[in-house]
Amino acid sequence: MQSPALHAADSHDLIRVHGARENNLKDVSVELPKRRLTVFTGVSGSGKSSLVFGTIAAESQRLINETYSAFLQGFMPTLARPDVDVLDGLTTAIIVDQERLGANVRSTVGTVTDSNAMLRILFSRLGQPHIGSPQAFSFNVASVSASGMFKRGEGKAEKVTFSRIGGMCQRCEGVGSVSDFDLTALYDDTKSLNEGAITVPGYSMDGWYGRIYRGCGFFDPDKPIREFSKRELDDLLHKEPTKIKVEGVNLTYAGLIPQIQKSFLSKDREAMQPHVRAFVDRAVVFSTCPECEGTRLSEAARSSKIAGISIADACAMQISDLAGWVRGLHEPSVAPLLTALGDTLDSFVEIGLGYLSLDRPSGTLSGGEAQRTKMIRHLGSSLTDVTYVFDEPTTGLHPHDVQRMNDLLLQLRDKGNTVLVVEHEPEAIEIADHVVDLGPGAGTAGGEVVFEGTVDGLRASGTLTGRHLDDRASLKPSVRTPSGALEVRGASTHNLQGVDVDIPLGVLTVVTGVAGSGKSSLIHGSVAGRDGVVAIDQTPIRGSRRSNxxxxxxxxxxxxxxxxxxxxxxxxxxxxxxxxxxxxxxxxxxxxxxxxxxxxxxxxxxxxxxxxxxxxxxxxxxxxxxxxxxxxxxxxxxxxxxxxxxxxxxxxxxxxxxxxxxxxxxxxxxxxxxxxxxxLSGGERQRLKLATHMGEKGGVYVLDEPTTGLHLADVEQLLGLLDRLVDSGKSVIVIEHHQGVMAHADWVIDLGPGAGHDGGRIVFEGTPADLVATRSTLTGEHLAAYVGG
CATH class of the missing domain: 1.20.1580.10 (ABC transporter ATPase  like domain)
Incomplete structure (x- = not known):
């Protein structure tokens, strides 16, 4: 019989969850080994996230927050205690999820990983001419100069001048682009307001907007807009919210532009009605700032250089190239800084993101890219005995890159950490020390642990995940014949190298290639936005907490x-x-x-x-x-x-x-x-958008990794849906890494051969069978192995 002391020691090596009831969990109890890699599997909606994120990670974060003072807690989000009977053995949880990095216009890959901060210090020390401190190279710091009288003790007042040199471009205020309204889309200047001059959707003169604009008294509603004085036009377009009284009612008047920004530009473009979306696309014009040429930086910040390279040049470089440039700098006075910056940049390359640049806006990263960018902060950490929680870390990864991600997860585990992973990818499930499979179904039909043990035990368990773990799709015996082609000529968005390609219509086309090869640049840059094309991605749906x-x-x-x-x-x-x-x-x-x-x-x-x-x-x-x-x-x-x-x-x-x-x-x-x-998860958001758009008239559907978040058993259902769309007369273009979807395609367009400037070219066009037969690309090799070819 085991001694109590030994049993107590063993219990320190477990995270114990008893009686978890968050969302659809039905009194779930599990004991998870610490300093091991545990993978949670199960169909979408089975309760994986409720157990891992909603229970274990949430309680860890809540307990940490409680250690802060009441003052600091006032600035933190409110975390309620999860609905669970017993939860012990917890360690500090670090969540590395797929939430998009803040889409703040000032946020870039460099700013969210501290690479920019290190570069700014480097340029402030070595840049010639010397222009000042690190803030002189920051596009988030404006230059300020002010003076005033200051009384020192009992003496006379002295004049003191305060100045701060920041690196922000004054024209665009460090954003890199300037936005403007095409006024011809807002009104017809030959007409008066009473004649219906305003052409903004919903701004008729019969409704409240009309009553406000006609009764505000700032201009004559019977005068054609082209005859307005400068003051009247400014009041019509730009006046800040002002209290007025119309017909005895207290109302707020705001100029057309602030009103449009509030009522249209704060909404999710996808959720707009088609005619409103068309108006916004027509009325708002974004262009690169002519003064800083999109670099966000002042002329002074761009003038200071190290070995002929400015900080703007460095941030625009592909990170793999920037890492090489940094390693080539030999300056003993900043040796520790060069080592730290080099290590951070090498982490990008190691994690498969070497194709990015530091000036890339963080809001443009996919969910998978955002998750891997967050990982960079933790790879070099000296902390151990931490619980790392990952949400489908293989999302957005080509089969060629999945092994690299697996190595990183194992590296975190081998440093003495507990690694919890929610995952559907068989190759990622294979490396688990411990598997927890939830189900048997989704929603109310799920919320139970249907298997707990080893990967081999899962395979033999007979659960839905176990039965589908070794699923392999086969190539279709015949493919559809295209009804036409969608021409793309000279595509050069991001890393595309003047790509010419004919995308067949009336069939299922799958666009493949390693992460960063140019798939999204080609499709979102040259196909989405055309007439009749419905592009459906995984970006968050803007809306209040009342939206469902x-x-x-x-x-x-x-x-x-x-x-x-x-x-x-x-x-x-x-x-x-x-x-x-x-x-x-x-x-x-x-x-x-x-x-x-x-x-x-x-x-x-x-x-x-x-x-x-x-x-x-x-x-x-x-x-x-x-x-x-x-x-x-x-x-x-x-x-x-x-x-x-x-x-x-x-x-x-x-x-x-x-x-x-x-x-x-x-x-x-x-x-x-x-x-x-x-x-909702990113995959759920995309499928919700797809369901909404399926009722529209669009002839070409673009889907971006629709298998994200899908259980192995659900991929078959998705393929059936894609087939039904094509058979109903639609053309479907899918950006995808899942080999089962590639095998099911009528036509494959493969980009590469590598990522960043090593990609951006078409390396294969043809049927999946031809791709497997030639094995001329990385995708071809992996697909051949997948179908057993």
């Missing part, structure tokens, strides 16, 4: 109308943002309390119990006396349940059913209709 799949897809409109018709009342009653809202929480379902210096808290509304609606609204039902549901019960349904509910019987609503069928088609049957959009 039902509001985003337009599903809620037919549902509200169906409730209104069945009960003889107004549709607005069934909106939690309108007349039906619970008066206590204004339809939010929770009460947000600001505790001043302490962290604010969110508590479920006691009045509506989180249902968001007035009690009287919940008395109205749809669907007959036996299985009738109120509006809150409908929003709590999964897509699959709602599809059945609205497909037949008294609740039958064809318009709602059509949207639900599309959501189920893209593999989102497990999502609940009222789930906040902020909780």
């Amino acid at each position: 799949p039902a509001t985003y897809t337009g599903l809620l409109d037919p549902i509200r109308k169906a409730f209104a018709k069945a009960n003889g009342v107004k549709p607005a009653l069934f909106s939690a943002n309108s007349e039906g809202a619970c008066p206590n929480c204004n339809g939010a379902g929770v009460i947000y309390t600001d505790l001043g210096m302490m962290a604010g808290v969110a508590t479920t509304c006691e009045e509506c119990e989180g249902k968001r609606f007035q009690a009287s609204v919940l008395e109205y039902h749809l669907g007959g006396p036996d299985n009738g549901k109120d509006i809150s019960e409908v929003l709590a349904m999964s897509v699959a349940e709602a599809e059945e509910f609205f497909g037949a019987g008294e609740a039958r609503t064809p318009a709602a059913h059509a949207v639900l069928a599309r959501l189920a088609d893209v593999g989102l049957g497990y999502l609940t209709l009222g789930q906040p959009l902020t909780t």
Whole structure:
């Protein structure tokens, strides 16, 4: 029998989770070995993220936050304790997820990894001519010069001059581009306001906007705009929000441009109605700053050089080249700095991001690139016994690069850390010391541990993951014949080297190549944006915490109308943002309390119990006396349940059913209709957008890595969906690394041969069978091995 002392020692080597109930978890209990690599598997929505991120990582971060003072906690996000009975053995958790790096216009790859900070110090020490301290090379610091009188003790006042030299370009304020409005898209200057001069969507003279602009008194509404004085035109276009009284009502007037920036430019372009999107594309013009030529830096900052290279030149270099340049500098006075900067740049190359440049805006990185950029901060860390939590680290990686990522994960483990990985990729699951498989299904059909043990044990377990772990797609016996071609000529976005290619129409085309080879540059730079092309990516969907799949897809409109018709009342009653809202929480379902210096808290509304609606609204039902549901019960349904509910019987609503069928088609049957959009993964967001766009008229669909976040068993469903799209007359172009999708293609366009300036060329065009037969590229070699060719 094991001694208590030995058992206690063993327990220190485990993270123990007992009775976890976050989201769909059903009293889950697991014991995870520390200083090992544990991979969590299971279909999308099975509960992997709820266990790893929502329970283990969340509690670790909450406990760390509690060690800070109340003052500091006031600046931190509020973290509630996860719904779990026992959670011990935790160590500090570092989350390396796929959340896009802040899309702040001032954020670049250099600023988020501290590479820029080191470069600025380097140039302030070695740059000639010498222009000042590191801030003189920062595009985020403006030059300031000021003077004033200063009294020192009892003496006379002295004149003191204060100056700070920053590196910011004054014209664009360090952004690198200047935006302008095409005024001809905003109004017809031959007409007066009363004649309908304003051509902005929704700004008719009959509505509130018209009443505000006509009654503000800043200009004559009967005078043609071309006859406005300079002051009147400035008031029409640029006036800051000002309180006015129109027809006895207190209102706020703002010029057209600030009003458009607020009502249109703060919204997600994808979520706009087509005519509004077309207006924004027409009205807003972005161009490179003519003064700094997009470098963001002042002329002084660009004039200081080391060995003929300015800091702007260094930031524009491909990082693999910059690493070589830094290694070639031999200056004993800054030797430790050169070593540290060189090591950081080498980490980029080691992690497969050597093709980036430091001036690349961080908001343009894909989820996978963002995750690997975050890894760079941790690779050189001296910390051990840390829990690193990764969310699908192979996302965006070519099969050739997956081995490199595996090596990095094992490197973190071998330093004495606990590594927890949520993953679908078989090659990444293979390296696990321990596997936790959740399921058996998604949503309410998931939330249980269906297997825990070794990879070989998983393979023999008979679970959905175990059965599909060794899945291999086979090449199609025949491919479709194109109906035409979409011509691309001289494409030179980013690293593309004057690419000419004909993309076949009427078929399934897969664009492949290693990360950084130019796939996205080719498709998003030369194909997306054309007439009839619907491009669907994984970028976050802007919206409030009230936004959910039902509001985003337009599903809620037919549902509200169906409730209104069945009960003889107004549709607005069934909106939690309108007349039906619970008066206590204004339809939010929770009460947000600001505790001043302490962290604010969110508590479920006691009045509506989180249902968001007035009690009287919940008395109205749809669907007959036996299985009738109120509006809150409908929003709590999964897509699959709602599809059945609205497909037949008294609740039958064809318009709602059509949207639900599309959501189920893209593999989102497990999502609940009222789930906040902020909780969706990148892959889920893309599939939600795809379901929304499937009802549109566009003839060409562009998808960017649609297998992201998909379980092995769901890839087959996705391929079936792509086939149905093509068979219905659409042309489908997919950027993808998954060999199963490549094998299923009618046509493959492979870019490479490498990344960055070693890529940017077409290295193969043809059928998957020809790619396998020739094995002339990295993709060809891996696909041949995959299909057993």
